[in-house]
Amino acid sequence: xxxxxxxxxxxxxxxxxxxxxxxxxxxxxxxxxxxxxxxxxxxxxxxxxxxxxxxxxxxxxxxxxxxxxxxxxxxxxxxxxxxxxxxxxxxxxxxxxxxxxxxxxxxxxxxxxxxxxxxxxxxxxxxxxxxxxxxxxxxxxxxxxxxxxxxxxxxxxxxxxxxxxxxxxxxxxxxxxxxxxxxxxxxxxxxxxxxxxxxxxxxxxxxxxxxxxxxxxxxxxxxxxxxxxxxxxxxxxxxxxxxxxxxxxxxxxxxxxxxxxxxxxxxxxxxxxxxxxxxxxxxxxxxxxxxxxxxxxxxxx
Numbered sequence: 001x002x003x004x005x006x007x008x009x010x011x012x013x014x015x016x017x018x019x020x021x022x023x024x025x026x027x028x029x030x031x032x033x034x035x036x037x038x039x040x041x042x043x044x045x046x047x048x049x050x051x052x053x054x055x056x057x058x059x060x061x062x063x064x065x066x067x068x069x070x071x072x073x074x075x076x077x078x079x080x081x082x083x084x085x086x087x088x089x090x091x092x093x094x095x096x097x098x099x100x101x102x103x104x105x106x107x108x109x110x111x112x113x114x115x116x117x118x119x120x121x122x123x124x125x126x127x128x129x130x131x132x133x134x135x136x137x138x139x140x141x142x143x144x145x146x147x148x149x150x151x152x153x154x155x156x157x158x159x160x161x162x163x164x165x166x167x168x169x170x171x172x173x174x175x176x177x178x179x180x181x182x183x184x185x186x187x188x189x190x191x192x193x194x195x196x197x198x199x200x201x202x203x204x205x206x207x208x209x210x211x212x213x214x215x216x217x218x219x220x221x222x223x224x225x226x227x228x229x230x231x232x233x234x235x236x237x238x239x240x241x242x243x244x245x246x247x248x249x250x251x252x253x254x255x256x257x258x259x260x261x262x263x264x265x266x267x268x269x270x271x272x273x274x275x276x277x278x279x280x281x282x283x284x285x286x287x288x289x290x291x292x293x294x295x296x297x298x299x300x301x
Contacts (some may be wrong), residue, residue, distance in 0.1 A: 003053045004102050005095070015083065027185065028053040028158040030292060035162025038285030045106055049161045053154060054097040056119055058167070059095035060126065060150075062088055072198075091230070092156045108164055118157045125149025134212035138232035140219050144183070147190075152182030163280070173279020177289065180273030182289040184296050186271050187266040190215035191259045192300070194250045200301040209246045212238040216265065217248075221258035 007013050029050030036046040064070075065078040066088050072078060076239055080088035096119070129146050132138055160179025163171045194217055208215050214222075218237055221263045225233050240249045253259060270293045280286050 001055060004051065004057075004098050010020050013213070015087070018082070019079070025191075026054060028057055028154055030161040031155060031158035031178050031181070031289075034289050034292065035159055035177075035280070036164075036285075038280045038283060038289060039163050039166050039170065040281070045164070046162065048099055048102050048106070049111070049164070050100045050158070052115065053093045053158050053161070055099035056115075056122070056128050059092040062092040062095065064126070068211060070207055079217060083269040085252050093256075107242060112165065114157060118153050121153040123150075125153070129213065132214070134238045134239060135214065136231060138214045138219070140216070143214065143216060143219060147183060147186040148179070150274065151186040151189075152179045155179065155182030155185065161284050173276045176279075177273045177293075179294050180269045180276065180298055182198065184266040184269035184273070184293070187262055187269070188297055188299065191217055191266070193217075193264050194253050194259050196300065206246050206250065208238055209237075209249050214238065216262040217258035218254050219258075220254040220261035224257060224261075260269070263297065270294065270297050 007016070009266050032046055032050035033042055034055065036042045037208050039043045039229065041291065043234050054134070062079050064075055066080040066085060070078050070080055078088075079091055091150065100115065102110070103115060106112075125146055125148070129150060132142065156175045156179035159174035159176070161234050163174040164212075166174070193205055195216065196205050198205050214234075214237075218234075221237075222234055237252070240246045274290050277289055278284050280289070
C-alpha cells in the first residue's frame, strides 16, 4: 500500500505520511492471504489483491468519517478534521484510483471486472444507508441488504480473490465464507456502537444513533416491543441527537436485549462461514480461517 500510494510530489507524500497507520484491521487482506495459504501458497499477486481491497476500504472510511462528522479514528484525528473536507474527498478518491491501478495488469481478466462491480456495490450500500436514515419502517431484510453491500461484498470478494487460481467450487466456497464473516463483522460493529469503549474500538462511537440509523440491535429491540408501542418507541430511538438522549438509547437497547440478540445472529453467520470452509483443502490455512471467523464475534474492538 505504501509503495503504490507514494507520489513524486513532496507535498502529496507528506500528506500520505501524515496519515500514519492509514490501514484498518486488515480483515480483507487477511482473508485474501489466508485463503491463498489454504489453497497452497501466497504469491505476489495476492499481496497486490489484498492491498487493493484494503485501499478501497480505506477510501470508504475516509468518506464515511466525513459524512458522520467523526473526530477520531484509531486514536488520531480523522482526515477531514486534520486536513479539511476538500482534501479528505480527494484523498479518498486517491485511494480508489490507486487501488484499481494496482490490479490493472494482473493476468486474470475477470479480477478488474469483479473489483469494479464490487466497488459499485459498496458505494450503493453507503447511499442506501444514508437514504434509509430515520426510517422507522426499515425491515431486517433491508438492513441485511445494506450491510451486505457496504461491508460483506468486499469480504466476499476477498475470499474469492484469495482462491483466484482455484476451481470454481473453491472460489465459490471462499467467497461464501467471506460474505458470511463480513455480515458478522458489520453486525458486531453495530453492536459496539452501543457497548464499545472508544479507546479500544479506535473511532468515534454512537454515530449510528446520532444519525438515526436503525441497525440490528435497534431492530431487535423493536421486534421485542409490544406492537401497539413499537412505532412510538422507534421514533424515540431514531430521534436522539443530544449526548444524554444518545446515552439513553444505548442503555435501552442494551438492557432490552437488542445487542445480545444481534450478537446471536452474528454467531450464526460465523457458523455458516465455517461450514463453507469445507470447499478448501484441509490444513493450517483453513484452520486459521476458522480462527479468524471466531475472533470476529469475540472481539471488543
